[in-house]
Amino acid sequence: MSTTSGAAGAPPAGSDPPALEARGLGIRNRDGWALRSCDFRVPRGAVAGLVGPNGDGKSSLLAVAAGLRAPTEGTLRVLGHRPGTSPVLPRVALLLQDRPLHAAFTVAETLRYGREMNPAWDDATARSVVAGADVPLRAKVGHLSGGQRTCVALALALGKRPDVLLLDEPMADLDPLRRHAMMAALMTVNAEHGTTVVMSSHILAELDLVCDYVLLLAHGRMLVADDVEFVQAAHTLVTHTLDGQDPPGSGAAYGRRTGAAEGDPGGSLPDELLGHTVVEARTTGRQLTAMIQLPTSLDGAGAAEPPTLEEILLAYLRNPEAPPLLAPADEPAAGATARPLLPRGQDAESDR
Template identity: 40%
Template sequence: MSNIAIRTSELGKRYRQKWALRECNLAIPAGRVVGLVGPNGAGKSTLMNLLVGLLRPTEGQLEVLGEQVQQTTVLHRVAYIDQEHTMYRSFRVREMLKAGRLLNDEWDQSIATDRLAELNIPLDAKIGELSGGQRAQVALALALAKGPELLILDEPVASLDPLARREMMSALMAAKADRDCTVVLSSHVVSELERLCDYLVVLDRGQLKLTGDIDELLDEHRVLISQSPAAPPMPDGVVHRHDDGQRISLLVRGNEPVDPGWLVQRANLEELVMRYLSLAAPPLLGAREIAA
């Protein structure tokens, strides 16, 4: 298996005259849990649909698990759960499992049945009669029984209540502990991803803003706060500046010494993401209307 699970080069997707994704360059290592973060309309779903072959790129190259999507059978090694946990609502759970067994050569029935039994989800229940949390757990059981090397989840907890959200995220953490697979999980809520993810991809308006190992990114960034409205000498590596009239706050990339007039703090993940999302789009994308 390739040590790079997802590789993109100048990847872009256009809907008529509107670009949903442009100039996306990624090299995501295998075995990581990737948080794909951005506001609604950032291009997250477009990127995921490209990864699983539901869309074709307008430009650029895309490799998944070392093979080009659309040109190989690599997609049988990938499992995908969309935001709606789409399944046949008239089917019973056991009928969904039978469909999965017939459609996937590497299917492991025991993974699905054991997980559902642990959750007390009856196999005779109709999908449409399950709660949102139960449907999410059935969708995850189906995905894991496929034995994927890459598991992609598009905002899987967005429609769930707080308890079901916590149960779903706990199930994901357990599934990752059981399997050596790569997981890509999208959300626009950073706090949902912080406990689970070790790799970050930030998208906004179809543009890649930040990517990398989360611990390394946090080590590379600092927050500097002025002690008075008058700013000390500006340091190198300023990514974002906020001035509320009382004090100035900077996000700085790099660890060069700074003037003692700055109070230095470690950046947390949410602050890091929000400040990068506050940056203006570059002229290339800013001159175009970007669609999600």
């Protein structure tokens, strides 16, 4: 299974392995593949958002990264090690989606649980998270509300003082105040200790504010894995007024891999967009709006504007067949210009 030269997942000497690195990763659940042939990496110190539809393998990916389960195929390396092994287990914390906690413990006992189970326990951080969320220390965990449970579970995760913090839907059941407190705590730990944060979320607008790296999963494929800045720079939203000809379908959304490569009939996409990688295009009346990946030159009747991250992610979510945009899994040889223009998800299988 090991794709790197190092034996038993040992990091190659001299280099700093990334926080997460997947090669040909596949996860199969009981009812089918949650994830297939995933290649991505999350650099150290990043705050990465993991986005995707419900039930599309986000939780499975985090469970694999925390060592709770083994990948079905391919490899995932956390800080250069196999997840769940003794060198990396104390350095990775996971906030699970259902926040399992011992219901009979009090909050104070839960914090003691963290202290006894983690040699590098940071009691001050954990207590400040609990105090900041206004959770009484003497309350039984079983009697807490959902949001309070989340805060206690987050205190356990942060108190572990991890190098990689994996959060599964951390903001789902928090009120706005606690949400801000939690984001502040995450930003603090990221800034002070360089902790890598990977969080799955549905709230795209909030990711825009905090994340500097984005991972997008849909239908078992990793569609986007790159810096937020690069992702934003790499996409253009083109608004095109269809003149004369009939719209291909009023209100219809459609996507094409690459208009030119597939010999797209002129009826569905305007000529100006041929030759570009269209993530998603939709028409509203006589307006055609298209999200274009890595535009080379845009000359035509279209009005181009930089999209927000939310718009880009929505475009990919609407069209899971879009060509993926993935940061290279290997160290880039010559800077950002060496980024491949071809969809990497397809040649990954033939590589292995």
